Amino acid sequence: MSSLARLHLITDTRPGRDPLSTVRAALSVAGPELAVQVRVEDNTDDRAAYELAREILALCDAYGAACLVNDRLHVALAVGAVGAHVGARDLPVDVARRLLGPTAVLGATARDPETGLAAVDAGASYLGVGPCYATRTKDGLPDPIGPAGIRRVASAVPVPVIAIGGITAAQVSALRAAGAYGVAVVGALSVAVDPARATAELLAALRAPLPADPTPEAAAAAEIDRSSPPGGGASAPSAGVATC
Ligand SMILES: Cc1ncc(COP(=O)(O)OP(=O)(O)O)c(N)n1
Ligand SMILES: Cc1nc(C(=O)O)sc1CCOP(=O)(O)O
């Protein structure tokens, strides 16, 4: 895997969900632009977690996508996943880094800049930051932090921030503008009527230029404006801009 994917699909293994078909649909659209995080319910036994991770890793390999395992580092190691994700109630980040080795992808949950910086010091290669918005997928979370919370963490740390919690394609632009490198979703894909289409919409939002980003044409035009002022000759100061 060359660089961290911007779209992370986290598996939904709650009753009535079909994680494998959601992963297949998402991979068929996103290929290597997707990372899949295998996350199982706390009461799922290790054998079932291992079997699911093995199947998902095989699917990811077929599409050149990265497979990460949530919480259970022994499962990540057992199946040969590219990395794992840990949070406050899991093994500490430095221990996870030691177990996974120096080249593994290692995500850590952070909800504030201090926790984020500590996780990076301990070896995290990206941060999962949230909950951005209200979510029904996980109980017991603190209040949503919104794009402002993403900005606080993203502006403080030198690693990619993956925003999480209540995210659909509609929120991606605001989160990217706040500094998120990418997003992680559960429900936006697992409960979608058409998960392939929902994946395409998330990807389109992640690929779209941000409002502040000039188009290549506008950037080129601005470059020409800067180097050749109206009428030619030396640059004329623009109104209200002091020059020395
Ligand atoms: C990308 C990403 N961000 C945050 C989390 C949450 O991890 P954690 O706080 O350990 O909670 P659980 O997912 O283990 O319930 C995540 N999994 N992925
Ligand atoms: C697993 C998880 N962790 C979160 C955190 O903020 O740490 S939010 C979350 C659930 C995300 O699911 P959905 O995309 O359906 O809202």
Ligand SMILES: [Mg+2]
């Ligand atoms: Mg965890």
